[in-house]
Amino acid sequence: MKKLVGLFLVLAVTVLIPAVDLAFAAGDEPGEYLDRRVIIWNLFYRLMTVGFTVGAVVSGTIIWQCWRFRESHPKAKPTPYEGTDW
Amino acid sequence: MSGHSNWPEWVYIGVVVALMVWVGAEAWEAERLVDHIPADAETIKVTGQQWFWSFEHEDGTKEIGELHVEVGKAYKFEIMSKDVNHSFNIHDYVVLMDAIPGRVNTVWFAPTEPGTHDIQCREYCGLIHYNMRGTLIVEEPSS
Numbered sequence: 001m002k003k004l005v006g007l008f009l010v011l012a013v014t015v016l017i018p019a020v021d022l023a024f025a026a027g028d029e030p031g032e033y034l035d036r037r038v039i040i041w042n043l044f045y046r047l048m049t050v051g052f053t054v055g056a057v058v059s060g061t062i063i064w065q066c067w068r069f070r071e072s073h074p075k076a077k078p079t080p081y082e083g084t085d086w
Numbered sequence: 087m088s089g090h091s092n093w094p095e096w097v098y099i100g101v102v103v104a105l106m107v108w109v110g111a112e113a114w115e116a117e118r119l120v121d122h123i124p125a126d127a128e129t130i131k132v133t134g135q136q137w138f139w140s141f142e143h144e145d146g147t148k149e150i151g152e153l154h155v156e157v158g159k160a161y162k163f164e165i166m167s168k169d170v171n172h173s174f175n176i177h178d179y180v181v182l183m184d185a186i187p188g189r190v191n192t193v194w195f196a197p198t199e200p201g202t203h204d205i206q207c208r209e210y211c212g213l214i215h216y217n218m219r220g221t222l223i224v225e226e227p228s229s
Binding site: 029030031034035036037039040041043046050053054057061 | 179
């Protein structure tokens with residue numbers, strides 16, 4: 001089952017998403033006059049904002065975990081897997 | 087394990103998924119806006135070959151290495167190549183499209199103010215790729 005889910009995920013990324021993308025982006029209706037510089041650079045800056053925010057949260061979480069769950073932390077406790085007296 | 091809560095993980099997943107969906111929707115919308123060509127856009131045939139660009143306007147006017155356009159009009163580029171892969175790029179107007187032998191790729195733009203801008207090849211296409219340049223000259227409307 002897990003393999004199937006994985007397979008469908010890979011298929012979705014490699015086949016379905018580009019196909020759906022093409023199907024929707026290639027409409028026949030005429031477009032409006034616009035400044036593509038504004039559209040594209042605005043999108044770029046918004047994506048950079050999201051990218052850096054997510055990056056900061058993810059790396060911050062990892063750094064905090066490394067700090068909090070280090071062996072020498074005052075509140076460190078042995079896990080059941082270690083199974084030794086502390 | 088008793089006393090274990092995984093709600094922060096679900097919040098985390100929810101926030102990231104929401105951000106990804108938002109990013110996808112924004113990109114989709116930008117692509118939709120940028121891809122659809124205005125009905126009255128003038129077609130310019132762009133041909134790339136080692137190592138220069140040539141242009142043909144709708145009225146048959148041909149230009150090599152220089153392209154004259156007017157403020158306030160929309161232009162649709164039909165981009166092709168005579169030999170190897172090139173990429174037609176007007177950096178200042180964020181126009182970028184590959185020129186592929188046997189294919190016609192399209193991209194459009196509408197210049198907003200008079201000026202001179204660089205045209206360049208953005209796909210390595212051989213020895214003199216670095217100098218496969220042109221000039222876009224945006225002029226005031228003639229009429």
